Amino acid sequence: MSRTTERVRHELRFRIAKVVSNERLTPLMARITLSDPDFATFRSDAYDDHVKLFFAKPGETLERPVPGPDGLAFPGGIRPEGRDYTPRSFDIQTGEVVIDFVLHGDGPAASWAATAKPGDTLGVGGPRGSFVVRGAYDWYLLAGDETALPAIGRRIEELPAGADVIAIIEIADASEKQSFATAANLDLRWVVRSEGGKLVEAVRETALPQGTGYAFVAGEASASAAIREHLLGAGVNPDYLKVANYWRRGEADHDDGHAH
């Protein structure tokens, strides 16, 4: 199959989903399973898709928005706090979507996830589209911090047998390591902040394999920018490089301009 990328658009849907379970995957990662009968039509074609999650204030209930020309319009013009998250996995048969939340301590999403319990509700908008990478590459590089771990983990698990993948993932501490079930040849490198590890340096120190690779980078904005520059300098084809800013230090609800 030839190497192509395609942006697939999906009909914009909004669901009010219920928490089924909130499991502490690692000390700083909450795995929350959401359910809604309408997840029977949930679509997520790419590992780095995102949904926009909306959180009601304590004691308030979410009003159902309607799709408008500028995205979702909420009744009365009051827009609840919304943040972007990766569908880590989903099952249209059971109507469940799983989201992994980094418990970084601050912000409406992280604080909601820290205490969410079965029966709690939240709004789920999208995904509005998927960026689908087709064809086989000689190697794959996946680099990011813990916010990219859901997308990277999903990609590792989706890659077929025989794919060569290097994953470089920055985490707070050794207790944040996860394991992945994959048929691919995985070279997994954890970069541990409490041991002095830095994602940008770890990527710079990585010798890229021969042949044509595809690189996906996501995480804190300044790290993503530095890695992008490095990979382009190292000869990665810009058409085969996707770099995303998942958050920016000191900025709430950072938006790097992607469509919601």
Ligand SMILES: Cc1cc2nc3c(=O)[nH]c(=O)nc-3n(C[C@H](O)[C@H](O)[C@H](O)COP(=O)(O)OP(=O)(O)OC[C@H]3O[C@@H](n4cnc5c(N)ncnc54)[C@H](O)[C@@H]3O)c2cc1C
């Ligand atoms: C496409 C996309 C997919 C994403 N997928 C995931 C995902 O699956 N899981 C996930 O956990 N995150 C994911 N993120 C990142 C997440 O949206 C942000 O971390 C978001 O800012 C969290 O919202 P909040 O309400 O907790 O904090 P905010 O109110 O947005 O921010 C409050 C403060 O916390 C800081 N902050 C935000 N995130 C972090 C962090 N991780 N570590 C340290 N400080 C932080 C901000 O700089 C700000 O100072 C994704 C982002 C994008 C764009």
